[in-house]
Amino acid sequence: MGNVIYNNNGSVEINADGLFYKDMNKLIREYILAHNINKAKLTNVYGQRYIGTNVPRPIKIDVYGTPGNDLGAFMNGSTVEVYGNAQDGCGNTMNDGEIIIHGNAGDILGISARGGEIYVKGNVGYRVGIHMKEYKDKKPALVIGGTAQDFLGEYMSGGILILLGLGLKENEKHKATFIGTGMHGGIMYISGKVDQNQFGKEVGELPLDDNDKALLSKYIGKFATHFGYDADEIMKRDFIKLYPKSLRPYGKLYAY
């Protein structure tokens, strides 16, 4: 249980089978502090939470199996690559770093993220990208290969959310309704069929301009590299841009 293989090339391999999350995350910390590793490989991960949340300095973490909730919560600069599916709360209030998921992710992916990038090959759950923020150049980015459930980008106050719809069948619409409800910042790009009535009332729709295309190509390029797609093929697809109609959607709600 929990056997550890330490390689002198600066990486450690932890068999997480039966390891409590607290002990597993502590092991990673110890190897960073004692052996100055810059890479950790976790195998047989079954639901261990908070991977990448507390590391003394950013490293690369490869996760084989199914990590638990809050993967990369409050993460500050590490790169976590998951060969499997992620659960709920992935990238919760993340500040910096990168999360790459070779599978699906659950609800509230990237909730309240302040920075960093998250790439998901497959589909995602409800309220993804909710309340993402940005401050000046610090913008979180979320790229989702498949489709998403309801309330995508709810309350978004910053950041970039890209939904590619790659797994959708012909004429199949995206799952999400109430897309961008309460959105008052940031930007969303959607490819794949989606109807007007799937949008929240706070978002407007626009065609892409050159700046949008440059931004898209940057993130889609990375997405394609991570998951072995042809970026040019994806860029050929039709995209729409959703933007918040007001920075103050609820400014006129009150009697002063």
Add this chain to the structure above:
Amino acid sequence: MLSTLLPEFKIERDDSRCIRCQVCVRQCGFDTHKYDEDDDAVYAAEEKCVGCQRCAVMCPTNALTIKPHDYGYRPNANWSKDHFRELSRQAESGGVVLTGSGNDKPYRIYWDHIVLNASQVTNPSIDPLREPMELKTYLGRKPDKIEYDPETKQIKTEMPPQVMIEVPVIFSALSYGAISYNAWKSLLQAAKQAGTLCNTGEGGWPMELREYSNRVIAQCASGRFGVDVEYLNSASIVEIKIGQGAKPGIGGHLPGEKVSSDVSLTRMIPEGTDALSPAPQHDIYSIEDLSMLIYALKEATNYEKPISVKIAAVHNAAAIASGMVRAGADIIALDGIRGGTGAAPKIIRDNVGIPIELALASVDKRLRDEGIRNQASLLVAGGFRNSGDVIKAIALGADAVYIGTAALVAMGCTICQKCYTGICNWGICTQDPYLSKRLNPEIATRRLVNMVKGWSLEIKEMLGGMGINAIESLRGNRHHLRGVGLEQWELDVLGIKGAGM
């Protein structure tokens, strides 16, 4: 549209005293007073007056008297002045009526119906001026039992993280953004000097003020403004804010005009956008989810800090609190119906939640009945006005008390309830640099420290009077309380006897 609103306050200017210095004109951020050069006279637009008394205090000749306007409407017990005003404001705007500070409705204030005991003849009272008296309080989870190793003479039990406060009075969550930088800084400085704690509220924590870290409770609320690993680790306690007594069940909303460049930096959101705090934390829909965030915060802070969870006092607070403790909360914070706010819909502030006295008594009892009271400290908030309220709360079972409005009053607030306007003539609840520089942080700090010092002396006097020399011995000791003018059900909930029994 013709406004049917009459002025709320009447301004009487004694012309024989007025020296036309125009202090009142400059002091009023609501532009109530105007000097007319031709007439060489100062006139008042009474409908703008909020009754904050700033002009009256600053007037060098005491020429001003501001008093509530005596309406000429036919008296009506059902249709009070407030109902008239609010309905008219809505008829004119179609909006939700906003307000600031705490509930001002005459719900029963139980502190005023609870009396304390004192020693007479059968046990000696203690004189705190000449005998040691302990107010120190440790916040955090306490172990179920202490194990001792007789060989090494060491305690074997590993103690969960504890935070010591010199006096069981903590400055409540007032966010930077809601209150001015100077007011926020004063609270931090005062907490440090008085050996207590100051809660950041949910508006982040300016970097240059991180030096006060060992005296700070950092809040993690639904907006997650300014929350990162460094923020969490800078604090001595991290608090998850679920709800607030002034507005249980709803989110917060800092209007874009209050999101200045400094506030935007601290909250990490673009300048001028509304800072919206969603009603729920969207990663918490259950006790299990709460546990997930509690342990995420523990993980992020290396299990070195107590994690507090704050809820508004609502009907099922006792059952919820039990779940919170089981979810891993080291501190439970309860905020009652009289708790203050920078801005809330008036209808919610005035009608939702329960008094803190009843919530505290029921939560403390529930946790004791379930044998888990030791697993969490209990902080209570919501309209505490003086040391008498504090000591009664401790006897009812609280570990310490959060004060918000009382701290503001110490700094100069007159509870005019206009915090939501962004204009505060006392420089407390505003981001307007002209107004906020009126609050001198050094003076405000001194006033806060003085208040805490005065309260500590009073608490020691009352403790000594009861023959108790440590606040620890009073905690949850309801035998020292009696009710006056309360119904039997109220005495039952409070777990105290009626006076004379």
